[in-house]
Amino acid sequence: MNDTIIKNLRRHIDPTPEETAIFLSLAVAKTVKRKEILLKEGDVARQQFFVINGCLRTYTIDASGKEHVLMFAPEDWWCSGDLYSFLSGQKSINNLEALEPTTLLQISKDNLDILFRQAPTFERFFRILFQNAFVFHQNRINANLSQSAEGRYELFTKAYPDLESRISQKYIASYIGVTPEFFSQMKANMFRKKS
Amino acid sequence: MNDTIIKNLRRHIDPTPEETAIFLSLAVAKTVKRKEILLKEGDVARQQFFVINGCLRTYTIDASGKEHVLMFAPEDWWCSGDLYSFLSGQKSINNLEALEPTTLLQISKDNLDILFRQAPTFERFFRILFQNAFVFHQNRINANLSQSAEGRYELFTKAYPDLESRISQKYIASYIGVTPEFFSQMKANMFRKKS
DNA sequence: CAACGTCGCTGACATACGTCAAAAAATAAG
DNA sequence: CTTATTTTTTGACGTATGTCAGCGACGTTG
Numbered sequence: 001m002n003d004t005i006i007k008n009l010r011r012h013i014d015p016t017p018e019e020t021a022i023f024l025s026l027a028v029a030k031t032v033k034r035k036e037i038l039l040k041e042g043d044v045a046r047q048q049f050f051v052i053n054g055c056l057r058t059y060t061i062d063a064s065g066k067e068h069v070l071m072f073a074p075e076d077w078w079c080s081g082d083l084y085s086f087l088s089g090q091k092s093i094n095n096l097e098a099l100e101p102t103t104l105l106q107i108s109k110d111n112l113d114i115l116f117r118q119a120p121t122f123e124r125f126f127r128i129l130f131q132n133a134f135v136f137h138q139n140r141i142n143a144n145l146s147q148s149a150e151g152r153y154e155l156f157t158k159a160y161p162d163l164e165s166r167i168s169q170k171y172i173a174s175y176i177g178v179t180p181e182f183f184s185q186m187k188a189n190m191f192r193k194k195s
Numbered sequence: 196m197n198d199t200i201i202k203n204l205r206r207h208i209d210p211t212p213e214e215t216a217i218f219l220s221l222a223v224a225k226t227v228k229r230k231e232i233l234l235k236e237g238d239v240a241r242q243q244f245f246v247i248n249g250c251l252r253t254y255t256i257d258a259s260g261k262e263h264v265l266m267f268a269p270e271d272w273w274c275s276g277d278l279y280s281f282l283s284g285q286k287s288i289n290n291l292e293a294l295e296p297t298t299l300l301q302i303s304k305d306n307l308d309i310l311f312r313q314a315p316t317f318e319r320f321f322r323i324l325f326q327n328a329f330v331f332h333q334n335r336i337n338a339n340l341s342q343s344a345e346g347r348y349e350l351f352t353k354a355y356p357d358l359e360s361r362i363s364q365k366y367i368a369s370y371i372g373v374t375p376e377f378f379s380q381m382k383a384n385m386f387r388k389k390s
Numbered sequence: 391c392a393a394c395g396t397c398g399c400t401g402a403c404a405t406a407c408g409t410c411a412a413a414a415a416a417t418a419a420g
Numbered sequence: 421c422t423t424a425t426t427t428t429t430t431g432a433c434g435t436a437t438g439t440c441a442g443c444g445a446c447g448t449t450g
Binding site: 344377 | 406407408409410
């Protein structure tokens with residue numbers, strides 16, 4: 001079970017066995033059920049998560065009560081729920097929910113600070129992690145500015161290759177920024193075009 | 196002139212005089228004219244920039260030739276032009292242009308790697324920088340999903356408080372994802388509402 | 391198996407925003 | 421200062437996407 005996270009860490013850094021041990025001693029394993037809420041708007045985000053198995057979604061609820069999916073976190077993804085809340089201690093404006101039964105590691109802010117002090121190579125790891133997140137998000141913003149719903153849908157399938165079959169498509173619609181009804185019609189149109 | 200960058204560094208880290216000196220020895224000052232291009236789509240992004248004075252914009256050009264502003268970088272902002280290109284050495288898909296006569300510091304990828312090795316506190320600095328960028332971008336994505344053009348415009352004014360009077364409003368329209376024509380009408384409507 | 395809620399599909403109608411063209415206003419250049 | 425260029429505004433009309441309502445197909449729970 002620790003294989004997944006160790007492989008994930010090795011993607012960007014080469015920690016010594018001691019450093020890995022420190023990391024593992026500061027992270028806590030956790031299992032949640034489908035539909036379980038890990039972070040609720042208004043609470044403070046106290047943990048950073050790493051998904052070993054399953055899938056999470058981060059979403060907001062707007063003034064008129066509609067939900068908007070900010071990101072998915074399937075296996076091998078890191079997820080903060082609400083990073084600003086996590087860092088600042090302010091109330092979260094995002095929600096975080098499990099879309100499947102999910103196994104994850106969580107690490108608290110205090111432990112993360114300890115980690116950075118005791119194993120500074122993790123500064124590097126998270127620097128690279130957020131660097132990549134920056135690229136990912138800028139890409140998505142670009143898609144929002146320049147592409148139609150179809151283009152954004154393609155970007156989704158590239159970002160999350162095997163997710164579509166696992167989750168309700170209303171979440172995909174929300175992620176690309178259209179209503180479920182329109183998404184349904186759009187897919188029908190796309191199919192018609194192809195054949 | 197180095198005051199600006201030193202103050203910027205001190206926002207997140209507390210570098211020793213030696214570390215600051217290392218940083219300054221690896222960064223190069225540069226001045227560019229209005230409309231000068233710092234990075235062109237298809238080239239490789241070789242520098243990371245810090246704006247001392249003036250303003251840059253990062254933008255893409257879509258298949259139909261339309262430009263889309265991804266971000267502005269007025270004074271005291273860092274800007275990568277195309278971070279993916281900078282990191283990977285792949286061709287850039289973004290363009291970077293000065294909107295005003297601009298003074299900046301630039302640091303190459305090689306020098307940045309040297310900096311990380313010689314003064315590891317900068318790993319921390321850039322980790323925090325990208326962390327903040329993550330929050331900023333997620334906010335913007337949320338606005339794109341949940342708000343109308345008016346809401347996105349408000350977010351722009353919060354993100355860049357004194358920029359509106361300095362740049363052409365067609366760039367603001369592009370940043371919030373509407374046409375200049377619609378933006379013009381929208382502002383007229385907003386004014387009418389208020390009074 | 392029955393009953394219920396959730397989800398996806400369809401169609402009629404509504405609206406935010408885009409397109410195109412032209413004039414007016416502001417800015418830059420000679 | 422004057423002309424040329426760029427930017428902004430206005431208006432008519434088009435389109436992508438939203439809203440609402442209904443209906444059928446599942447999947448869950450008792």
